[in-house]
Structure formats: C-alpha cells, structure tokens
Amino acid sequence: MLTNVMENVARRALQNLIERGYDGCTCERCQNDILAIALNHLPPQYSASPAGEVYIKAKMLEDQAAVDVMQELARAMEIVREHKRHA
Template sequence: MSNNRTIDKEAMYKKIMPSSNQTKIEEEGTPLPQPTPFLQPKVLVNVAELAVKERIEEAMEKFKCCQCDHCVKDVLALAVNNLPPKYIVRNELDQTLEIRRYDADVISALVNAVIKVKQNPRH
C-alpha cells in the first residue's frame, strides 16, 4: 500500500516540477533542489584582453623581450588598446572558444606591442 502512495507522489511531482528534476525523483523518490545552468555565475569578459593575456608570455619570449612586471604590463596595455574591445557575457568556464576565434588580430597586436616595448623599455 505504501508503495502506491509513493508512486502517486512521484507522479504529482513530475507534473509540478520542471523536467530537469525527474532523474532525482526516480532515483530517490524525493525531489531535491538542483542547481540549473541558469544559476551559474556569469562574467563580463573582454575577449581581446583575455586572448592577449593567454599569448603574451609566448610572444615576449620569442622576441626576447624583457619580462619584468613593468614590461609585461606595458605590452599588455599596448596590445589591448590596439584591439577593438569585444565584450561577451559567459559562464566562467566557457571562455576558451571565444579566445580561439580572435587569434589572428591578437597576434599582430601583440607582436607590435612587444616590438615597441623592446625598443623602448620603461623599466
């Protein structure tokens, strides 16, 4: 008899709750609050800046540019200022794809910046 009751309850929950909760109900007979993808924190990202940061070390090394804090930040500022800003809203983990698409512009901006700083370091 108690079995029947549980099944009724499950059927009711399935009607009321959004479909994403169905798995949990089937497993445990009780609905649990679950985090949905919509609740993941979103971040505002300038893809240009991210892409430059990802490549900056490699670029400075190739050109044998000084990599002290001041020079790295000068290169970063120069390169990012020479790229059109591209802001996107993303989940924190979702950013790498966007960076890849931006590669060609980033590399040329980065190379120009590294050359400038190397010729005229401010440290």
C-alpha cells in the first residue's frame, strides 16, 4: 500500500493544534482545506511498506521537519480563517 506519510504527520499535527485551542473553524471542510494548502507546500514522503513508514516518521521528528510542518499549517490556517468556503 502506497502512503504519503507527510499527510498523516500533518493531519496529526493539525489535530494537536485544534486540541490546543485553534480559534478558527474546525469543520471537516476547513480542516481539509488547511491540510490541502499545507501539503501543497510540503514535500511528499511516500512509503510502500510499514517499515518505510516507520523510517519516514522517525525522520519527521527532526527539528527542521517538524518546524516546516507547523509553519505550513499555521500559514494555511490563516488563509482558511480569512477565506472560508462555507457560510
């Protein structure tokens, strides 16, 4: 099974930010918009096996990779906050 591990990492990071008090809309559409925007600016990290997924996740714990994910999520959250696509 081919998996973009970056998507899983970004999704978990977004959930953590929401749980810590993100003040924007947290509906499914807004969350998906945030993830789409952020993932379009992050390098994909594909894995074809569970072992590869574990390796990539470990690599994502590096300081710069974690900062990059959080930086892109914050930027995407601001964009979605300012331009909601729902009423």
